Amino acid sequence: MIRSLNALAFFAFTALGAQAVTLDPQGQIRPDLLGKALAAHESHKASTRETGRLVVVDYSRHSREARLYIVNLQTGDVVGFRAAHGKGSDADHDGHLDHFSNESGSSASPEGAFITAEEYIGKHGRSLRLDGLDTANSASRDRAIVIHAADYAEPAFLAQHGKLGRSNGCIVFSKADLKTFLADVPQGTLIFVGK
Numbered sequence: 001m002i003r004s005l006n007a008l009a010f011f012a013f014t015a016l017g018a019q020a021v022t023l024d025p026q027g028q029i030r031p032d033l034l035g036k037a038l039a040a041h042e043s044h045k046a047s048t049r050e051t052g053r054l055v056v057v058d059y060s061r062h063s064r065e066a067r068l069y070i071v072n073l074q075t076g077d078v079v080g081f082r083a084a085h086g087k088g089s090d091a092d093h094d095g096h097l098d099h100f101s102n103e104s105g106s107s108a109s110p111e112g113a114f115i116t117a118e119e120y121i122g123k124h125g126r127s128l129r130l131d132g133l134d135t136a137n138s139a140s141r142d143r144a145i146v147i148h149a150a151d152y153a154e155p156a157f158l159a160q161h162g163k164l165g166r167s168n169g170c171i172v173f174s175k176a177d178l179k180t181f182l183a184d185v186p187q188g189t190l191i192f193v194g195k
Helices: 031-043 155-161 175-184
Strands: 009-014 017-022 053-058 068-072 078-081 112-122 125-132 146-149 171-173 190-194
Touching: 031 053, 031 112, 031 190, 078 175, 112 146, 125 175, 146 175, 171 175
Parallel strands: 053 190, 146 171
Antiparallel strands: 009 017, 053 068, 068 078, 112 125, 112 190, 125 146
């Protein structure tokens, strides 16, 4: 992927003061989506904590690809993961998200800025609640749009079907990836979901 010479930069505040950090030097995230995520990070500062992390979900990518990215705002480094989307967003189950929805009962993935809330143990085991910060995802808590793991996001499912399964709108990982995510992304971190 060819990136613009005007790489996205972020000012990280360290013990030595503010320093410019080039975000995503590996070029994993589409620059326009990263720009929108950074704008959301700035506009929702009052609702989030400064955790040193930003999560970007690019649902324009196929479910077999890495499309959820944890951005380290201190170093600029990015780690990518596969993540399933909602079945209401992909009626033909081809692995591509076709549309977003905030409607209850839609089983579709909502878009926009979210904040990671409390962890809990649910029917899928360890899970993380999300609170929507935008009108496009304001019903997320009521809809139980959360982050969890499921068998349909495991490598064996992908190897058999060539795509991940679908959720009821939740962001879904493999068990190993969820464990890594929960260890690296503190409560109060902003997640930006787009396409």
